[in-house]
Amino acid sequence: MTHKVLVLGAGYAGLVAAKRCARQVRSNEVSVTLVTAIPDFVERPRLHQLATGQAIESVPVARYLRKTSVRLVIGSVVGIDLDARTVTTVQAGEPHVMPYNTLVYALGSNIDVESVPGVATHAWSLVGSGAASQVCTRLQVLAQRKGRVAVCGGGLTGIEIATEVAESFPDLQVTLVSNARPGAWLSPKAQAYVTRTFETLGVATRSGGRVQEVHADELELDDGGRVPFELCLWAGGFRVPKLARASGLAVDNQDRAHVDSNLESVSHPGVYVIGDAAAVAGAWGSELAMGCRTGGLTGPKAADVIAARLTGREPGRFRYRYIHECISLGRRHGLIQFLHADESPKRSILTGRKAIAYKNATLNGAKVLFRHPGPVLARRRHFISNGKSAKGPSQYRLPK
Template sequence: MTGKQHIVVIGAGYAGLAAARRLAGRAGTARITVVDARAEFVERVRLHQQVAGQRLRRWNLAEELERKGIRFVQARATRIDAVGKRIELDGGDCVDYDVLIYALGSLADTGGVPGAAEFAKSVATPEVSSWTVNGGTIAVVGAGATGIELAAEIAESQRDSRVVLLSADEPGAWLSAKAVAHIRAVLEKLGVEIRADVKVVEVTADGVRLAGGEFVGAETTVWTTGFAVPELAARAGLAVDGAGRVLTDETLRSISHPEIYAAGDSAVIAGPGERSLRMACATALPTGKYAADVVAARLRGREPGDLRFRYVLQCISLGRRDAVVQLLHADDTPARTVLRGRLGARVKELIVRGAAAAAGLR
């Protein structure tokens, strides 16, 4: 690469901010622009706290980025012209790029079940998490990390509410037996009704219907069964997988468009055990930084080193006073060590605060 390059990052989540911040210190004279529809950064990993009535800290993206010499454009990217190397924005403007880092993250996956998109609420993004619990019965569909954290947070802070956790699997089933047992014990102590052998086949305005016909009434239904990605990359003609995530090589470069890199939830990234890395803050931060390192190295005419990555732990909060911190093997499978209770809660809080700092937020 020669001349004064323009590097554009679309997406100001953990991956995008980590990439932009890293580039600001390593990309020499290159101009850096971040494009995002949001004016503020809100910690996605705390959104379950927000809907339970807690106030979250917000960072002004323009202030945070521009003090590092990074231009911020608040707009929604509506189209990528991969041939002309141009991003079209919802206000009618365009941003040209020499190098693009695609870090749009993910959003709620409500497809496949009738009524989920129309009637269920979500905590997948700040835009869909502006609601708060108003009592009554809350049906939480999905017992992954998001569903567990949400059910525990609501049950702890809204003691007059009835919380029902609905899933085909035991909460935390992918973790160690010790972690699974602790999660169930804490949820039950908080009064959460766990239905771990059911499948939701329909969502209505006043509850959910299970396979077999049983109806579970609820004033609020929250959908936490998984994540999807924006369609922008697929519409632009980039090589993507069946879910729409950008297919990348070992340096996070698009396998179809060499001037585009991808990081975080919207990328398919080879990981340990011949599996792609999972959607997580723990994936977004290091891959965002690595994408920046690759771009900076190639700006100087050098080839980057390999991505050195492994998961160390996974943490799940169980309200404000308890949590599970599961240590992991290099292949992302659970190790024997599990931190629980107040110690787990303190460690989880430190990790969440550290994630914001790692993204360059003061």
């Protein structure tokens, strides 16, 4: 009987995991199915470009899967039964129960619009290409009357949105609001560059107070301050779906699943959790941050572990480290902050248009990985039965 590998989510982690796993096994022995809610791959690090009227490429997931044995299912995952080993999806309005032997959970994260009151009602977030296009229309209308835009969140996403909006719509009054100084984690040289770029683009900053509530036309801060706006863009952190917790997987207080060094759930063998949905320990101890690179590292690793275990081989060691943080500040200014192995900032940075080119190359590199997730020639397609000769049947750890 065919062993069923079910991959949930076709983002930076899941797409690569599905393709790379399929390349290493025989399709008559192992079927790989990828389930995702949206037919197109959404390049989220470019959504702020879409929100400011720039065209960004949208590639159907099906195109990335051409000439592979991966079966694509467009549907929303609404439930996981870890005891029965089934996943319930809604496809074209109809519920479907999909059995699996091995599960890869890669449902990612999105901007948290629930933790602060008023965000879901009065603020806009770049949660997808539809939302980004609607924000674009609003920005265009608001620019005609030189309106005020409040961007909430001094992390990477907030900084990128504020600068992109200010550069594309110089008539708008853009204020970046955050509890800490925007980019406070960067090296002093990098922080100085960000501050200079804010001045050049006319981005005002308001830091020190945490947004307590978003009202229809102003932010209420916990230091008593109020920031008026005509449009509020929310970038106050990411949140992962509650599905992992609801299904009974062991999760942390952010609902990210606890996994071991092979990315397997510590509570449920045979379930692998990758990308933003997983709380993966970093080499230096703390967790890997959410980001595309985490998907790009954990997706291939999970595929290799699953393929190795199915074919009686030992998974290799998980090697990873982050080397940079790529930040766009509009289309003329960019910042690459190089990192030490523990993710603390090095002194060295790259700025200006060179940094923009570097970031573009990095984002395009991810798309190369989607097309060619390795192993290079797919020549190591192993039979499950071949595993017997490698280590002996007792070495298998096939999920039931």
